[in-house]
Amino acid sequence: MSVSEQPARAEERVFLVVVDESPEMRNALRYACRRAKRTGGRVAMLYVMDPPEGQQWGAVVDLMRQEARQQAEDVVARHADSAATLTGQPPTIHIREGKSRDELLKLVAEDRSISVLVLGSASSGEGPGPLVTxxxxxxxGQLRIPLTIVPGALTEAEIDAIS
Structure with a gap:
């Protein structure tokens, strides 16, 4: 399932950010927003909900999906406001259910306007994160677009200086 707002014009560069609650995502979003503003592009945001687990009754699964969807919309709305402030225009929003990497690959294949994937790398000692890995x-090799990895340890000033 995908919700899109404000589709991009063909000539715009679209910077896609995968939205979650990780601290490094904020750096990726800031970088993408600054690059989009400087290049006359746009930001697109993808939030992927985990599918309900187990073999619950249909009504329980529906309720779990509704709750997950509401949480997704809340998270995306919060970050969409930040993106709009940084770029001067609302981002394109995609909300899907499934595995993050699978849904990300599907979206990039479906939406030819997406031109750059921007991911944040975790600054903790636990590794760069599952999508970066x-x-x-x-x-x-399955990506048809460039991948930009923004280190999670960068400050806002450092991101501003390089973007």
Whole structure:
């Protein structure tokens, strides 16, 4: 399921950010917004909901989906406001259900206006994060667009200086 607002014009560069609650996502979003503003492009945001687990009754699964959808909309709305402030225009929003990497690949294949994927790399010692690991490894060849990785340890001033 995908919700899109304000589709991009063909000539615009669209910077896609995967939205979640991680601290490094904020750096990726800031970088994408600053690059979009400087290049006359737009920001697109993808939030992927986990599918309900287990074999619950249909009504329970429906309720779980509704709650997950509401949470997704709340998270995306909060970050969409930040993106609009930084770029001067609302981002395109996509909300889907499934595995993040699978839905990300599907969206990039479906939406030809997306021209750059921007991911944040975790600054903790736990590794760069699952999407960065996947797309700098075996899945990297499946991307038709460039991947920009923004280090999670950068400050806002450092991001502003390089974007």
């Amino acid at each position: 996947a797309f700098t490894g075996k899945l990297g």
